[in-house]
Amino acid sequence: DTGVSQDPRHKITKRGQNVTFRCDPISEHNRLYWYRQTLGQGPEFLTYFQNEAQLEKSRLLSDRFSAERPKGSFSTLEIQRTEQGDSAMYLCASSSWDSGGRTIYFGEGSWLTVV
């Protein structure tokens, strides 16, 4: 068990470009969460999955954001036509729905800077 891993750890992109982040959860964890965090704030919920099914997407997210978990394992978060306000750390987390007390484990995050 290598924990939750995220890639890339840092991304600098020009405004208007598309970016994609990848998250590999702890194996056999069926729940996967995406959060966004800006400086001085707690993590803000973006979306979550049960296996490959996306259960909910935050109303705060525009249509420029999309997330997938095609085979119920890794997940990708894509941001299209990035804006400076998208600059933040994007955190991925996973947990088991039915064991381990539903403890949630986070990755190290992916920092996005839009210039």
Place this chain on the structure above:
Amino acid sequence: KQEVTQIPAALSVPEGENLVLNCSFTDSAIYNLQWFRQDPGKGLTSLLLIQSSQREQTSGRLNASLDKSSGRSTLYIAASQPGDSATYLCAVRRSRDDKIIFGKGTRLHILP
């Protein structure tokens, strides 16, 4: 709507002191509550998890309590050390949809 509030937002104390961080939540229908530590620029590290049926959990110098009916949790840190300096986040897992809602955190600075 579940709202999670952490007080104080920031705290500075001399090394060796015992301290308490507070977390309150508006909806008591939670599955569990988890405390995390976050160092600058890093991800979140789980410290303690309390199930809704439990009153407290302990790990080393840390003790977390939960009063679900009043919507409160505290994190007690004994004999604080400079290495405890970090942001501490509280998160509740809602029973009805398994969403996890965070507070804004308490930034703790332990003075050597």
